[in-house]
Amino acid sequence: MGGFRSQHQQKSRQIKTYSQEAQQSLEKLREKLEWSPNKIRDIAFNSSLCRLPKFRGSIIKNYGYCGQKIIRRNADSSDGFWQIRPSFFLGFPGCIDRDTI
8 A cells, every 4th residue: 555645736635535545445455355453463562561672672573574665755846756765564473584673
């Protein structure tokens, strides 16, 4: 799933329509894959314990994975450009090589 793209001097930024369409697509995919939220993971990651480095590291190590995301730098400028940056994402256990973290 991507993000809303805006360009310098864009006349309309229909982010609300884009967000609604993206949400509908995500809901259809979740239904097709029989996905359900992981309440334990959400509680753990949103708790105040997650501020502790060892606990946070454990959450990321067990539920996170490394990936890349494309971001737009200087989006409101004619000098804007795309950049690929490494990033951490929360996902399902077992989908990462834990030795790389």
